[in-house]
Amino acid sequence: xxxxxxxxxxxxxxxxxxxxxxxxxxxxxxxxxxxxxxxxxxxxxxxxxxxxxxxxxxxxxxxxxxxxxxxxxxxxxxxxxxxxxxxxxxxxxxxxxxxxxxxxxxxxxxxxxxxxxxxxxxxxxxxxxxxxxxxxxxxxxxxxxxxxxxxxxxxxxxxxxxxxxxxxxxxxxxxxxxxxxxxxxxxxxxxxxxxxxxxxx
Amino acid sequence: xxxxxxxxxxxxxxxxxxxxxxxxxxxxxxxxxxxxxxxxxxxxxxxxxxxxxxxxxxxxxxxxxxxxxxxxxxxx
Numbered sequence: 001x002x003x004x005x006x007x008x009x010x011x012x013x014x015x016x017x018x019x020x021x022x023x024x025x026x027x028x029x030x031x032x033x034x035x036x037x038x039x040x041x042x043x044x045x046x047x048x049x050x051x052x053x054x055x056x057x058x059x060x061x062x063x064x065x066x067x068x069x070x071x072x073x074x075x076x077x078x079x080x081x082x083x084x085x086x087x088x089x090x091x092x093x094x095x096x097x098x099x100x101x102x103x104x105x106x107x108x109x110x111x112x113x114x115x116x117x118x119x120x121x122x123x124x125x126x127x128x129x130x131x132x133x134x135x136x137x138x139x140x141x142x143x144x145x146x147x148x149x150x151x152x153x154x155x156x157x158x159x160x161x162x163x164x165x166x167x168x169x170x171x172x173x174x175x176x177x178x179x180x181x182x183x184x185x186x187x188x189x190x191x192x193x194x195x196x197x198x199x200x201x
Numbered sequence: 202x203x204x205x206x207x208x209x210x211x212x213x214x215x216x217x218x219x220x221x222x223x224x225x226x227x228x229x230x231x232x233x234x235x236x237x238x239x240x241x242x243x244x245x246x247x248x249x250x251x252x253x254x255x256x257x258x259x260x261x262x263x264x265x266x267x268x269x270x271x272x273x274x275x276x277x
Contacts, residue, residue, distance in 0.1 A: 021272050028268055032260050044264045048271055055275045102209060104244040120244050124251050132255035151249060152256040179213050
């Protein structure tokens with residue numbers, strides 16, 4: 001089943017006083033999609049945690065129109081808790097090298113598709129949604145969360161700052177470093193997956 | 202005037218609209234005379250599209266069914 005997502009649904013339900021079940025059911029596909037990108041195979045458990053916590057705190061939801069952001073905030077915290085509990089070892093990353101890395105220049109210099117006249121677009125075209133998810137899961141959580149919520153789910157940086165209780169400047173710094181790390185990991189992932197020349201292994 | 206390295210560091214912020222007016226003008230001035238950085242900018246735009254597009258994925262129907270079941274049990 002393909003579920004169309006994207007953007008932050010903020011449309012107020014027709015029912016002025018909808019039940020928790022109605023509000024949460026409407027958000028379920030979006031919550032599961034976010035969780036899959038934040039915690040991979042633990043997504044179902046993270047959403048279960050989120051539903052239980054949200055149900056207990058339902059009286060704290062001020063208006064049905066803010067249910068989307070409210071549930072996302074609870075979900076992100078559940079994902080962070082799960083990430084801490086599992087304490088996965090992220091891929092070893094050289095932060096200094098990442099800061100200087102340019103995927104655009106790397107593709108141009110390595111020329112992974114010698115007969116292509118649209119090298120950069122060909123590289124990006126290799127990345128389906130599952131590949132993007134796999135690359136995201138290589139990043140440390142503090143960089144993965146801003147990338148997912150801002151560039152994939154349409155939250156503003158200031159909304160994210162409020163959601164996870166950190167200063168806006170910290171969010172912007174994490175977005176900057178997260179983008180650089182994402183680019184380095186895209187290249188490494190492409191090499192490991194055999195995306196170049198002979199196609200995928 | 203800024204060089205390529207300084208311009209590239211700000212391209213995503215430029216696309217996000219989070220650079221201030223002065224930095225925006227510097228980036229635009231650089232882009233007006235640097236073809237390679239224009240390429241970097243277009244690539245950044247495409248990469249953002251890839252990210253946004255990847256939010257739509259096939260969700261496992263069995264997982265959604267179980268989560269819906271949880272909701273039914275929470276709020277009979």
